[in-house]
Amino acid sequence: MNELLSQINSLALPPKLVLFAVLAAVTHLSVVFIRRVANHALASVHGRRYQKLRSIGTLATSALVFMLYFLAIGLMLREFGVSLTAYLASASVIGLAIGFGSQGVVQDVVTGLTIIFSDLVDVGDLVEISGQTGIVRAITMRFVRLENSLGATVSIPNRTINNVINYPRGYVRCIVDITLRGDETNRQATEALAIRLMQSVHQQFPAILLTTPSSEGRIKLAAGKEFLRIKFRIWPNRGQPIETTYLQELISVLALNDPDYKPWMVAISYEVEAAKTRIPSGRA
Numbered sequence: 001m002n003e004l005l006s007q008i009n010s011l012a013l014p015p016k017l018v019l020f021a022v023l024a025a026v027t028h029l030s031v032v033f034i035r036r037v038a039n040h041a042l043a044s045v046h047g048r049r050y051q052k053l054r055s056i057g058t059l060a061t062s063a064l065v066f067m068l069y070f071l072a073i074g075l076m077l078r079e080f081g082v083s084l085t086a087y088l089a090s091a092s093v094i095g096l097a098i099g100f101g102s103q104g105v106v107q108d109v110v111t112g113l114t115i116i117f118s119d120l121v122d123v124g125d126l127v128e129i130s131g132q133t134g135i136v137r138a139i140t141m142r143f144v145r146l147e148n149s150l151g152a153t154v155s156i157p158n159r160t161i162n163n164v165i166n167y168p169r170g171y172v173r174c175i176v177d178i179t180l181r182g183d184e185t186n187r188q189a190t191e192a193l194a195i196r197l198m199q200s201v202h203q204q205f206p207a208i209l210l211t212t213p214s215s216e217g218r219i220k221l222a223a224g225k226e227f228l229r230i231k232f233r234i235w236p237n238r239g240q241p242i243e244t245t246y247l248q249e250l251i252s253v254l255a256l257n258d259p260d261y262k263p264w265m266v267a268i269s270y271e272v273e274a275a276k277t278r279i280p281s282g283r284a
Contacts, residue, residue: 108142111158115139120164126236128165129156133236149207149235167236171210172270174232174239178250179225179265180218181258191218191228193253198230201246208238243268 114120116139121127125136127146132154134146144161146154178194180187198213209232216229232242247266254261 107159108157111161112139112141115144115158115161121166126167126171128236130160130162132156149238165236171233172236172239174234174242175269175271176230176232176242176246177219177267177269178228178230178254180227181261181265186258187226189257190254193257194228194230194250197246197250197253198232201232201242204245205241208234208241210235239268239270 121129121136121139121144123136123139127134127136129144129146132146132148134148134154136144137147137153138145141158143155143157146156148154176194178190180190195215198215202209202213211233213230213232216231218226219229220226232239234242247263247268250266251261251263
């Protein structure tokens, strides 16, 4: 090693600079190669563990690249007579000034690490963060990226995250219970009209629905009351079209079939349904 350093020191300035540049380029290419190999190796590992390893690996790789370039620049400056001690001292002062000027970036990184290690959210979760609702598509050092109900990507800086609502068990389910009255013929007509309008909601308001609505069939209570239950899996806070347009149209259509049909005979409620599968990438 000492002989190699002696040979390098014996070189003229231009060859030294070329040698340092080549070493820096080789180091950078090596880091890029290692990063790609690591990402390929982790591609088969899913879930929270993969997200943590990828995020930590990205941070460690970035720190390694910065350190190598920092040392390479210092060695080059030494050939121009710049003291390494003075270089390190000035870098410390500049780093301190940059740190004060980029507090937001530091906060993003710290908060991002907290989110990763605390398992607060995971890729594929349906969440509400800082007033934005969507499916988590990526968790990085600086941003949490969501895909909202319109298919748009929303990037939320980590430092602005002050509250998180997670729906780990599934999605919001809007349940519409439609009272069935009269004889069997009248009840069948009511059921057919409700299901037809249910299908029209899916066609008219696709952005509020996560999946196709379905009919749960007739449910009869011990007291003798019978009703038809319709289920809509919807995005959080997106049930207004069902409470207004669908409900009003349903009441008006059922009133044509049964003049005594009243609005209170249709009940709307919400609950969380257990998730069966993870939401795939892309539009839900």
